[in-house]
Amino acid sequence: MTLIANAASARLLHNSLVDRGRAYGGGERAVLSEEKFEQARREVVAWPGYAETPLVRLPGLAAEAGVADILYKDEAGRFGLGSFKALGGAYAVFRLLADRVAEKTGGAAPDAAALAGGDYRDITSAVTVCCATDGNHGRSVAWGARTFGCRATIYIHETVSDARRDAIAGFGAEVVRTPGNYDDSVRQAAADAAENGWHVVSDTSYDGYMDVPRDVMQGYTVMTEEAIRQLPGGRPPTHIFVQGGVGGLAAAVLAPFWQRYGADRPRFLVVEPERAACLYDSAEAGRPVAADGDLDTVMAGLACGEVSLLAWQILAPGADDFMTVTDDAALDVMRLLADGTGGNAGLVAGESAVAGLAGALAALARPEFAERLALGRDSRILVFGTEGDTDPALYKSIVGRSAEAVRKSSN
């Protein structure tokens, strides 16, 4: 049964660089290590407002799709910010401020409670963090700055919606709208940071800029560790489908599974919008290359033209396959989740939250893909619903009702 539009347009590529037999090793550990997973977890669970997000079982959708189980890690409620990104940028801001305090006082780095309680405000209030964003990352950095006591200046490009701008400003950040696209806003943020002595907190890494994005990814692993603990019966899934922007999220999901289950880890797929597929294109080229597409996609958080080099270090040897899906497929999945297909409770998933699930459903609708991926009646699929209605008006225009109405109808 075909549950989504355009399954026929999906593309699937096996990663010729993957080395499944290889243990999680030194190269990967230099990016994301077990000790750092644990350090991030210990810090983040102590933050004000921390609560585990639910891992929701979707038996109705699984039955309609013809698999044993679909598990959906629902990040819509994360720290009240609406996306998993709350874990990344804010964690990097926290680490940056803690290091700054240690440097200035010559003592140990303070914990989150000390910073949030204002113990070192004299030091932290002199710090300004900045970043470019299409929404979610900037919200996380602004919230981290407010929580841990520094200033934030957040750059948005021409087409970021006013709702997203207002959400960032609501955390007390200064928001600067720049002409041009996302890459232009990145350049403006970097130039202004250099001129003013600000700290760039980016969610992507490139030559010469690795430490902060490593912390961002480390923060994301808190979500993965939660999901592993929440697996029904402690049983790992057979397949994981995760959406890719620059790849930081995908790497932060893959790493803990690879580290824990080694060669027996679930089959791992990265799914991107067809017109912003820098990870797919890089896998095809065998090295990081810029995306072929024009980056024009409704999945704003995934509209990325270049891979994060740190993420690539994990995905190149560890991800099994790469896929692309169309915008229409993603919009259909948003509606399927809102409607509670197969009798499941309705779920609120934003435009950038659903590419992973769209990839899984597209693969199931294409017998030759399902066969290549060993997807079938016994498969247990794990996906990450990485955002809720982070742009409420856009959500309503796509789904036909508000997030509140979806939640109400599912109670």
Ligand SMILES: Cc1ncc(COP(=O)(O)O)c(C=O)c1O
């Ligand atoms: C909701 C959502 N999901 C997924 C991603 C992709 O994350 P990454 O760019 O680390 O691949 C983003 C990025 O902004 C996002 O906002």
